[in-house]
Amino acid sequence: MGARACSLLPALALPLAQYVRGSVLRLALALTFTLFTLPLLPACGKPKGFGGGEPPLVTFNVMFSGDLAPLRPPDVTEESSLQVALVWGQQWLQEPFCILPPESDAAAAVIAAGCRDPLGFVPARVDVSVPITIGATAELPLLYLPTPDLLVGDITGRVGYASLVVYDDRDSSGTLELSLPRQAPFGAEGRRGADVAPADQTADAVDIIYGASFVTMTEPDERIAYLEGVFDMTSAFYPRLGCDPPGKGFSILGAGGFDLTTAFVASAAGELPPENDPASCTMAAPKEAVVSIAARARAEIAEIDCEERRADGSVRYHEPPASAPDLTHRQSACVHLPLFDTGGTGDTAGTQSTLIQLVVSGLPGDRCKGLTHYTLRGCRQDVICTVPDWDITATPPAWWPCPI
Amino acid sequence: MLVSGLSAWDDVAVKAGVPWLLVVLYSTAVGATEAPLPSLPSPQGQGQLQAQPQPVDELWKVRTGGRLTLDLGLVLGLPATWQTGLSAGVGGGFMYGRTFTWGVRASWSTSTESSIAWKVTHQDIRLRAAAAVQHSLGRGAFALRLGLGPTFIYEDRVRNQGARAGLTGSDLETSSLATVPAAELEAVIAVHVGGPWLFILSGGPSLLVSDGIVHGGWTTQLGAGWQP
Numbered sequence: 001m002g003a004r005a006c007s008l009l010p011a012l013a014l015p016l017a018q019y020v021r022g023s024v025l026r027l028a029l030a031l032t033f034t035l036f037t038l039p040l041l042p043a044c045g046k047p048k049g050f051g052g053g054e055p056p057l058v059t060f061n062v063m064f065s066g067d068l069a070p071l072r073p074p075d076v077t078e079e080s081s082l083q084v085a086l087v088w089g090q091q092w093l094q095e096p097f098c099i100l101p102p103e104s105d106a107a108a109a110v111i112a113a114g115c116r117d118p119l120g121f122v123p124a125r126v127d128v129s130v131p132i133t134i135g136a137t138a139e140l141p142l143l144y145l146p147t148p149d150l151l152v153g154d155i156t157g158r159v160g161y162a163s164l165v166v167y168d169d170r171d172s173s174g175t176l177e178l179s180l181p182r183q184a185p186f187g188a189e190g191r192r193g194a195d196v197a198p199a200d201q202t203a204d205a206v207d208i209i210y211g212a213s214f215v216t217m218t219e220p221d222e223r224i225a226y227l228e229g230v231f232d233m234t235s236a237f238y239p240r241l242g243c244d245p246p247g248k249g250f251s252i253l254g255a256g257g258f259d260l261t262t263a264f265v266a267s268a269a270g271e272l273p274p275e276n277d278p279a280s281c282t283m284a285a286p287k288e289a290v291v292s293i294a295a296r297a298r299a300e301i302a303e304i305d306c307e308e309r310r311a312d313g314s315v316r317y318h319e320p321p322a323s324a325p326d327l328t329h330r331q332s333a334c335v336h337l338p339l340f341d342t343g344g345t346g347d348t349a350g351t352q353s354t355l356i357q358l359v360v361s362g363l364p365g366d367r368c369k370g371l372t373h374y375t376l377r378g379c380r381q382d383v384i385c386t387v388p389d390w391d392i393t394a395t396p397p398a399w400w401p402c403p404i
Numbered sequence: 405m406l407v408s409g410l411s412a413w414d415d416v417a418v419k420a421g422v423p424w425l426l427v428v429l430y431s432t433a434v435g436a437t438e439a440p441l442p443s444l445p446s447p448q449g450q451g452q453l454q455a456q457p458q459p460v461d462e463l464w465k466v467r468t469g470g471r472l473t474l475d476l477g478l479v480l481g482l483p484a485t486w487q488t489g490l491s492a493g494v495g496g497g498f499m500y501g502r503t504f505t506w507g508v509r510a511s512w513s514t515s516t517e518s519s520i521a522w523k524v525t526h527q528d529i530r531l532r533a534a535a536a537v538q539h540s541l542g543r544g545a546f547a548l549r550l551g552l553g554p555t556f557i558y559e560d561r562v563r564n565q566g567a568r569a570g571l572t573g574s575d576l577e578t579s580s581l582a583t584v585p586a587a588e589l590e591a592v593i594a595v596h597v598g599g600p601w602l603f604i605l606s607g608g609p610s611l612l613v614s615d616g617i618v619h620g621g622w623t624t625q626l627g628a629g630w631q632p
Binding site: 046047048049050054055057058143144145228247248249250 | 484485486517519520521522524526557559561563565566568569570571575578580582584614615
């Protein structure tokens, strides 16, 4: 509108120009008129520059439903600040001990107490949070794209997935804090000094999770997808075999899920597990869909806010402490090192290690499931190293419960 | 070898090792173009002097006296309505007169700046009615020029990361045209190089009013002039 008005101004000078003799003077008159009247018109617009705020790149609509009263912890009577957060997922592999058949009943108990769902959603980073009300639709604007470390793929295409998590912001931080599995204390591992507590032992987050759109691949989910380039149909990053690939940019995907047995069989065959019900696959643009989240018990969604120290399935073995750790409320088992970790080349390849490890689960009150692995010999980086950082096989601690 | 555009005095000075730029400035300041060469001692006598090469003034005669001056050059300045960045482009115009001159000038320059959310490109088109007072001195002329007129600001805003996020249309990119009144006060130095050609340097402060706010700035131009 402003630009159009500006462009018409020279024409306004033409009626005046007819009273002037000489083409040069007419041109001069039109030019002068234009020069000095243009800036006086407010219709000629104004530059916005860097103003006008920061519009979101995409906005998601979220609906939360359910009764929270029976889901609250005993010491909580009301919500402090109910929020919904967008949480980007991590590419994560379960450690071998948790997915190989257990050696004993004790090992099975440790797995049950200390291993998280191998097909569950593992958070990598918490993005934006906004307040949400039960029964009302909340708008969740996203101002920035996920960083490349959150995307999985190569230069031709990469994808990231996120779960929408409803939580009570008990610490009023405005965002969802994630927790880490806690470890039992361990020995000095070749360093000077006595037993040490794990350096990255942090307090559990106090926020309470009440629901999530994407909890695990073994049940139906609605997830946020962000795709750049061409989607790799063979990608095993939270796969949805049988579903249409996500569209470029942001989209909301739905999947029916698959069971753990199907996943194991497919993985053994080098394939992706098929969805139990391909008809349950959905895909929608963010502005056309409302992501529905139902309130759930903490036990069903306990791991949605638990980070993992390692994403590649590797295990950090520790020297057992000199003084006995308190195993009263923990599950523990003496087991061989998993075949994956025995390593070796040539004649030793694939042979079972003679080294016995003690695996200890976390405490029942820990927010996140986790394991602590002890061996009498090993290195901080590699349990089967040639020159160990510690070797107390000749002088094991008095409390060591496993065969030597 | 004579240095192009210099007088015989200048040529001697250059041969004596004086930097060329200093010679030009000195020559411009004192108007040394008409000074005769002193008689140089020579065993061949006075007659041999007339056989010497033609003075540079003869090779690069400066033709002055025209009332009209056209110029074109590189424009650098502070982007309109911004207080940061550098707007670069081209500009030119004509001036008519001797001591008091008037004319019309125009320039186009562009600059791009970014914030976290936006990449903004401004194309500034300046139209000016200009008046100047000037004084000729030797090969050169010094002038103080005042320009008044509108500045058209064509603004293009692109949402950073918008294309990757799948934004299209006005969600991704917007453009607008604004017109603001503006003025510049420039000091102008013009040096006759040879024939009708001049080397012109100008620069000075500028003002514009946008949304009721006065923005200060600066502008400069480096280019060539033609005075028939």
